Amino acid sequence: MMMLTPHSVFASTTANYKIWHWNIAGHAIHKGLTNTGIIEAMRGSIGGRNPDFVSVNEMCYSQYRALIEELRGIGWPEDPTNFARFETMRPSGLCAGTAYGMAIFSRHALGVSMRYTLPYDGTDKERKLTCVPPKSQPSVKFCTTHLSIVTEYKGPQADYVHNVLEGFRTDGDTVIIAGDFNLFPNASVLNKWYSPAVDTPSNPNNYGSYHELDDQAQECPGWGEATTEEGSISDYSCGQYWKLDLTFANADRLISYDADAHPIGDFCGAYRDRPCSDHRILTSNATVTIG
Secondary structure, three states, X not given: OEEOOOOOOOOOEEEEEEEEEEEOOOOOOOOOOOOOOHHHHHHHHHHHHOOOEEEEEEEEHHHHHHHHHHHHHOOOOOOOOOOEEEEEEEOOOOHHHOOEEEEEEEOOOEOOOEEEEOOOOOOOOOOEEEEEOEOOOOOXXXXXXXXXXXXXXXXXXXXXXXXXXXXXXXXXXXXXXXXXXXXXXXXXXXXXXEOOOOOEOOEOOOOOOXXXXXXXXXXXXXXXXXXXXXXXXXXXXXOOOOOOEEEEEEHHHEEEEEEEEEOOOOOEOOOOOEOOOOEOEEEEEEEEEEO
């Protein structure tokens, strides 16, 4: 875990947050169903790791409702009536007739959500950004997003998200975002995200205000561990497959941080012998200053 000196000498408190993110391919693999093992996989991982914040991409509304019931059943949320938010990216045509989108779950009771629509990419999905504070810590903003696969819109969408987060950061907030960015860590559009302290052969030329919470991974400094088990392998990625899922927090609020990407489990499908997703679960830890 990397230790940092917090830039804010006026911080009133510190907090340790665990973050859990997964792109579950809720339609692409599970077709919106809830009986394929994916709900049990999420419940088991969340219950075992006990994160504070959960981000799920490519989730169907049917799966969202099912996971709410499972998490209530294991006593995970502190407030079982106020711990989940769903953002629709496509209202129909996928997910066995239910909405397709992304979701936030929180162990802590949630405040008012802030919802944004990203620049349109010409596809059948509206890309979104959702941020929500814990009710007890309104200056903490936990966000999720899922950026476009269309090359020419990745930059504009990443810039839009960055501008929103910068608004929070300059107001003195502690910002954490997790999502499938569909960008590699060394993408030029992310140079304005990564702190200049991240300066490695895998990820140079940075001038931003954030750390990706796996950017100190020994496997590939500046890049982190792969979050997929497919794709091209390059020197930049230190011989790994693609890393598309990222968790950022503003550097001026970070005291320490680390992250891990976990192998995809083969316990989904009708016979519970198929991969549960085409992405890995990404878990992170962040000790931050608040206030």
